[in-house]
Structures are given as C-alpha cells and as structure tokens.
Amino acid sequence: MKVEYINPFVEGVNNLFTTMLDCEAKRGNVGVVQDNDPPTQSIVAIIGLSGSVRGCVTMVFPARTAMHVAHRLLGSTIDKLDQDVMDAMAEMVNVVAGAAKAKLNEDENSPAQLSLPTVILGRDYRIQHPSWSVWLDIPFDSPLGPFNLCVSIETDHSRKGVA
Amino acid sequence: MNVLIVDDSTTMRKILINALKSVGITDIDEACDGQQAVDATLAKQYSVVLMDWNMPNMLGIDALKRIRLAGNQVPVIMVTTEAEKGRVIEALKAGANNYVIKPFKPEAIIAKIQEVTGAAK
Numbered sequence: 048m049k050v051e052y053i054n055p056f057v058e059g060v061n062n063l064f065t066t067m068l069d070c071e072a073k074r075g076n077v078g079v080v081q082d083n084d085p086p087t088q089s090i091v092a093i094i095g096l097s098g099s100v101r102g103c104v105t106m107v108f109p110a111r112t113a114m115h116v117a118h119r120l121l122g123s124t125i126d127k128l129d130q131d132v133m134d135a136m137a138e139m140v141n142v143v144a145g146a147a148k149a150k151l152n153e154d155e156n157s158p159a160q161l162s163l164p165t166v167i168l169g170r171d172y173r174i175q176h177p178s179w180s181v182w183l184d185i186p187f188d189s190p191l192g193p194f195n196l197c198v199s200i201e202t203d204h205s206r207k208g209v210a
Numbered sequence: 211m212n213v214l215i216v217d218d219s220t221t222m223r224k225i226l227i228n229a230l231k232s233v234g235i236t237d238i239d240e241a242c243d244g245q246q247a248v249d250a251t252l253a254k255q256y257s258v259v260l261m262d263w264n265m266p267n268m269l270g271i272d273a274l275k276r277i278r279l280a281g282n283q284v285p286v287i288m289v290t291t292e293a294e295k296g297r298v299i300e301a302l303k304a305g306a307n308n309y310v311i312k313p314f315k316p317e318a319i320i321a322k323i324q325e326v327t328g329a330a331k
Binding site: 067146 | 224264
C-alpha cells in the first residue's frame, strides 16, 4: 500500500473538521499498525470499501473525544456513550471514507462502494489484521481531543503495479 | 416553508434539523429511505426535499426519479458523500435542483435552499 493513498482520507478528515465541527484536526506522523499494539479501549468506527478501491478504514476515538465530537455535531448535551455518540462516530467514518472514495475513483470506470459503517464499543479488545495487509495509522489532535485514522486499501492501479 | 429530510443516518438528520432550525425553519418531516421519501411527497407538498443518495430499500436517486415520474416538481437537493462528477451529472439529469457534498457547512445548506426556493436571505 502506497502512503499517498492515505492523502484523500486525511483530506477527508480535515474537511470534515473544518466544515461540520468548526475546528481543525492536526495530523501527526504516519505509522504502521502492529499486531502487538496494546488492546484498544476506545470507540472504533469501521467502514469497508469494495470495487475498484478495496480496503477498510477505521477511526479510533477515545471516549471523551467521541462525546465532544458528538456534542459539536448534534448541538445536544452528551454525558454518556449512548446511541447518539455511536451514530455520530459511524457518520464520521462514513463521510471521511465517502470523500476519499470520490478522489480515489476519479480515473475509475467502476466506482468503489462503501459498506455500512460499524461501531465497536468496549474494552480490552484487539483488532487483528490479516497478515498480508498493511495498516497505516495516522494520529490526529484537535480541540475536541485526539483520535486515530487507520487505513488499509488497494486499488486496481496498485494491483497492476501502476502508480 | 416545510422541508422533508431524507437520510438513513439519524446523526445527519439531526445535523440538518439543527441547521434548518437555526434560521427559523421548524416545519420539518423526516424519512429514512427513498421509499419513505416517495410516499411522503405523494402525501404532502413540500417546499424542498433534502435527499441522501445511499439508503436502504430505495436509493435517493431512484426516489428522485420516481418523484419526477409522478409529475412532482418539488425542489430536490441531493445531500450526499457521492462526490464523483458522474454522480452529480446523473442527479441533475434525473431532476435534482442542486447538489451538496458531505461534509458541508450548515450555512451552505441554507444557501442552497434559498437558491432553489427563491426564499429571501
């Protein structure tokens, strides 16, 4: 997976924050998700892509960040991790992946499709990635709190070895 | 002015409702998929419909086509993550009056509504 493939997703995050959350998300350095990373204690929003662009995108939010984001999005008081928060996190990853999909699809005849987003809430679980996939992890910081964007995709071009 | 919001995401519907209420639009109905949108527009005349694209049961683009086939010329604004040029052209050909790509600033939605309804700012 080429690092430049993450750029549309990063742009998607930046655009989402500046438009709908009225603040900026500052990107950190890209890393690779390791299988021995510590268990997650956060909210994970997952969405899949299929078609000419295939892969998976996750956004990982600490609980406080998720509640702050949901409050900003919905304008309502959020004091617990309820369904509103889960729905908001699902919509976050849906919008980010949708924006990226459009950019990755620009030269494709068969547009990629998004799956329905899924949200995981819990403690001490580990997301195990297939050994053949590479997951890039991009940490962000924002006035609403830190979060991570993790992306693993391949395109028809990448499979053909074309840049 | 009365507005029909069509989106399967409760979050997105709440965001749109907040945007509308911020400018005093309170006559708002909600639909969760394209079929509900078609049914709602058959039952009631709206000032404008805000239509998502990807929804279960019936896509927003198919709902738009059915609304136009029924002879209903209610202004429809597509509000969607589908940002590809081909999608925009497809929607406009199907009779969409305007197109907003998610994510959006709330004021962008209001501006588009004013544009298609001719409402004063």
